[in-house]
Amino acid sequence: MTLDAAERALLLALADDEHMVGARHTNWIGLGPFLEEDLAFCSIAQDELGHAIGLYEILLSDLPDSVELDKYAMLRDAADYRSCWLAEVDCSEWSDSLVRHWLYDRAEALRWGALTGCPDERVAALAIRALREEAFHLDHAERFMGRVAGADATGKIAASINRLMPLARGLWDVPAEGDPIASGFTSRPITELAAEWETLIAADLERWGADSTLPGSTVSTDQVHRTIRSEGFDAFHADLQRVILLDTSAIW
Amino acid sequence: MHTLADPPTMRGRSWADLDDFQAFIDGGGMVEPGDDMPTEYRDEVFRFIEFHANSELMGGLTERDWIPHAPGLRLKQIFLAKTQDEIGHAHLLYMVAADMGVKTRTEMLEQLFDGRSRFHNVFHYQAVTWADQVAIAFLVDAAAFASQRAVFAECTYGPYKRVLKRIVAEEGFHMRHGEEMLLRLATGTPTQHEMFQAALDRWWWPAVQLFGPDSPPGDADPLIRWKIKSQRNEDLRQAYVQKYVPLLHGYGFEIPDPELRQDAEGVWRAGTIDWEPLKATMRQGGPDSKRRIATAAANWADTAWVREALEVSA
Numbered sequence: 001m002t003l004d005a006a007e008r009a010l011l012l013a014l015a016d017d018e019h020m021v022g023a024r025h026t027n028w029i030g031l032g033p034f035l036e037e038d039l040a041f042c043s044i045a046q047d048e049l050g051h052a053i054g055l056y057e058i059l060l061s062d063l064p065d066s067v068e069l070d071k072y073a074m075l076r077d078a079a080d081y082r083s084c085w086l087a088e089v090d091c092s093e094w095s096d097s098l099v100r101h102w103l104y105d106r107a108e109a110l111r112w113g114a115l116t117g118c119p120d121e122r123v124a125a126l127a128i129r130a131l132r133e134e135a136f137h138l139d140h141a142e143r144f145m146g147r148v149a150g151a152d153a154t155g156k157i158a159a160s161i162n163r164l165m166p167l168a169r170g171l172w173d174v175p176a177e178g179d180p181i182a183s184g185f186t187s188r189p190i191t192e193l194a195a196e197w198e199t200l201i202a203a204d205l206e207r208w209g210a211d212s213t214l215p216g217s218t219v220s221t222d223q224v225h226r227t228i229r230s231e232g233f234d235a236f237h238a239d240l241q242r243v244i245l246l247d248t249s250a251i252w
Numbered sequence: 253m254h255t256l257a258d259p260p261t262m263r264g265r266s267w268a269d270l271d272d273f274q275a276f277i278d279g280g281g282m283v284e285p286g287d288d289m290p291t292e293y294r295d296e297v298f299r300f301i302e303f304h305a306n307s308e309l310m311g312g313l314t315e316r317d318w319i320p321h322a323p324g325l326r327l328k329q330i331f332l333a334k335t336q337d338e339i340g341h342a343h344l345l346y347m348v349a350a351d352m353g354v355k356t357r358t359e360m361l362e363q364l365f366d367g368r369s370r371f372h373n374v375f376h377y378q379a380v381t382w383a384d385q386v387a388i389a390f391l392v393d394a395a396a397f398a399s400q401r402a403v404f405a406e407c408t409y410g411p412y413k414r415v416l417k418r419i420v421a422e423e424g425f426h427m428r429h430g431e432e433m434l435l436r437l438a439t440g441t442p443t444q445h446e447m448f449q450a451a452l453d454r455w456w457w458p459a460v461q462l463f464g465p466d467s468p469p470g471d472a473d474p475l476i477r478w479k480i481k482s483q484r485n486e487d488l489r490q491a492y493v494q495k496y497v498p499l500l501h502g503y504g505f506e507i508p509d510p511e512l513r514q515d516a517e518g519v520w521r522a523g524t525i526d527w528e529p530l531k532a533t534m535r536q537g538g539p540d541s542k543r544r545i546a547t548a549a550a551n552w553a554d555t556a557w558v559r560e561a562l563e564v565s566a
Contacts, residue, residue, distance in 0.1 A: 019325070022328075023320065023328070026319055026320055026328065026332060027320060029312065029316045029319060029332060029335050029336065029339070030309070030312045030313045030316045030335065030339060030548065031316075031547065031548060031551040032551075032555070033551075033552075033555035033558035033559055034555075034558075034559060035339060035342065035343040035346070036343065038336075038339050039336055039339060039340055039343065042332055042333075042335070042336040042339070043336070045332060046329045046332050046333060046336075049325050049328055049329050049332075050329065052325060053325050053326065053329075056325075069324075069325065070323065070324040070325060070326075073325055074323075074324075074325075093554070094551075094554065094555045094558060147561065147562055147565040147566075148558060148561040148562060148565065150565070151561040151562075151564040151565040152557065152561045153557070153560075153561070153564075154557045156557060239320050239321060240320070240321070242321040243318075243321045243322065243323040243382040244323035244324070246323075246382075246443060246447075247441050247443040247444065249441060250323075250440050250441045250443065250444050251436060251440060252323035252324055252327060252382075252436060252440075252444075
């Protein structure tokens with residue numbers, strides 16, 4: 001099976017998103033707002049990294065030359081990543097991380113859902129597995145947001161939504177290689193998923209009685225088909241590479 | 253439904269005096285939270301479990317620093333899972349301790365963050381490189397496993413023994429994981445070998461000291477008398493030295509103990525332990541534990557609004 005350019009681009013975008021979100025979630029281990037949440041967030045991070053591994057494996061198995069997964073995942077030039085800014089950005093405020101978790105997992109459920117019928121059996125099998133795990137992630141995000149979004153007297157949740165929502169829309173930026181809908185690789189076009197996501201996000205906020213007005217879609221995200229990295233990416237990337245670069249010939 | 257503090261049987265017992273209680277313990281009795289246990293036993297066991305809970309949490313905080321830099325995605329998952337286990341152990345142990353009615357979980361956490369609670373000495377130190385992360389997994393987890401298994405062996409406080417069954421099982425996995433990680437560095441490139449030797453130089457003595465000073469003579473230690481601990485500190489330490497010295501030598505590493513020797517019976521004997529650096533560390537707040545605790549305390553304060561919002565919406 002040889003993936004075409006649009007199919008590869010779609011999988012790479014999803015793989016890099018899962019990698020970056022998983023890596024960012026990792027930073028909360030030991031520092032969550034309470035111990036049970038530490039454990040939950042850590043499990044989600046492990047799942048997201050697992051999805052990234054599964055996708056990278058498919059992408060690498062499709063290359064003519066053998067490339068080690070960790071080197072591909074961690075040692076590409078910044079310009080060669082296709083992660084979206086929502087997945088990349090530093091969310092060191094818990095409200096930012098929680099809002100990202102909700103926005104991202106709402107989108108993930110749709111993105112993986114569109115791949116469960118993929119003619120590439122490897123992709124379909126991974127999507128079915130990932131979707132089962134994502135159901136738990138989304139349930140966690142919805143329950144947590146449902147309890148704090150309306151009860152947050154500090155306004156932090158509303159501020160985080162206002163900060164992250166414009167970035168989050170870049171998640172739906174169609175890769176320059178195009179949307180592989182015509183070949184049937186995905187079952188729904190990216191633009192349709194994006195529209196449903198907007199509807200679901202607005203419905204969530206209304207249900208929770210959250211004091212937040214969604215920023216208008218006129219806000220520029222300027223992610224240029226995911227080819228531009230977000231502010232702070234270089235430092236984040238350097239952090240990911242800190243050990244592996246000590247000796248690239250080593251098996252760690 | 254039964255909670256950890258609500259076992260199905262043997263509730264509400266009392267004892268005439270400490271001798272009567274000791275006879276119960278010596279006869280293989282198990283104390284449950286609903287029992288009218290002697291205050292001395294409750295206080296001593298609570299202190300021990302709180303210390304254990306704090307140590308698990310501080311262990312997690314020690315290991316978390318290098319996870320973002322893990323040199324591989326699967327390694328990141330593995331170290332996350334391991335650190336998650338440590339946090340999970342703290343979670344279970346704080347629940348067991350809180351059920352004893354001495355302090356709430358929040359009080360225990362806030363006293364740890366205020367620097368008013370104690371934890372294992374080994375978590376005062378800094379993990380300088382990725383190899384320190386491996387040294388912790390190989391040396392410290394093995395020491396913790398030996399120490400906790402010795403508590404689990406007899407442990408007369410029911411809820412503690414029940415959670416220790418799970419903790420010891422998971423620590424066993426951690427120990428095997430540490431061995432695999434060590435093997436990679438030991439049989440890897442010269443850079444990796446040198447990194448681990450440097451980490452071993454930093455972590456050998458803290459790991460050996462994890463067992464604590466020699467136990468008081470006879471049954472003067474109430475934790476031994478009441479069968480919370482089943483082995484003396486010095487016996488556990490000696491068994492550890494006997495096992496780990498040949499392992500490390502076998503991988504070509506040098507133990508940073510110039511007095512280390514093998515006696516006529518082939519038993520490895522560590523040099524005299526200098527406790528003064530450890531005491532100084534504890535007096536001064538540790539080379540790195542102050543930073544870790546400050547980070548955790550700042551996050552605890554920054555996320556107070558989450559706990560408050562959850563209470564409002566409960």
